[in-house]
Amino acid sequence: MEARARILRIENGQAWVKLSGKQGGCGRCDEPGGCGSVQISHVFGMPRDEFSIPADARFAAxxxxxxxxxDGAPLRAALVSYGLGTLLLLVGAAFGSLLGGVQHGDAWGLAGGVAGLALAWVVNRMLSRSRNWRNSLSMELSVEENCSRRLRVLQ
Incomplete structure (x- = not known):
């Protein structure tokens, strides 16, 4: 996945970039037949188009x-962040309900669900500290001229 941006400033090894153009979705939102599904992301306000990313000395404002x-990094991150929590919540609640039996099934189910969420939180915290996991999700920044030059060489 790629997005074009312009570097606004560089501070402490971080490049503050502003995304160029319209972002998100398939790009057919405003066309006839487009579903407009990217609009769901605007429910809680407009998405931010300015953020920081690590950069080295070859970049300038x-x-x-x-x-x-x-490819696949956003899906992996979403599955681990949300899917793991949902799965462990359901498994914990089901296991707790079985342990609680007929009389205390609901209370044990609640406790099992909370335990499942707690376990998912611990796993996600451990993953966020894992260098291999962070590297598999990292963003790469390159000067746009180099990208177009590389495309011309390949054609």
Missing amino acids: GDAVVIRIP
Whole structure:
């Protein structure tokens, strides 16, 4: 996945970038037949188009850049963040209900669900500290001119 941006400023090894153009969805939101599903992301306010990303000395304010995220990284992050929590909540609640039996099934189910969520929180915290996990989700910043030059060489 790629997004084009412009570097606004560089501070302490972080490049503050502003995304260029319309972001999100398939790009057909405003066309006839487009579903407009990206509008759901605006429910709680407009998405931010300015953020920071680690950058080295070859970048300067005003550079047009391309931000790349590895294929599948957003899906993996969402599945681990949300899917794991949901799965462990349900498994914990079911296991707790079985342990509680007929008389105390609801209370034990609640306790099991909370325990499942707590376990998911612990796993997600451990993953966020894992260098391998963070590297698999990291963004790459490159100067846009280099990208177009590389495309011309490949054609």
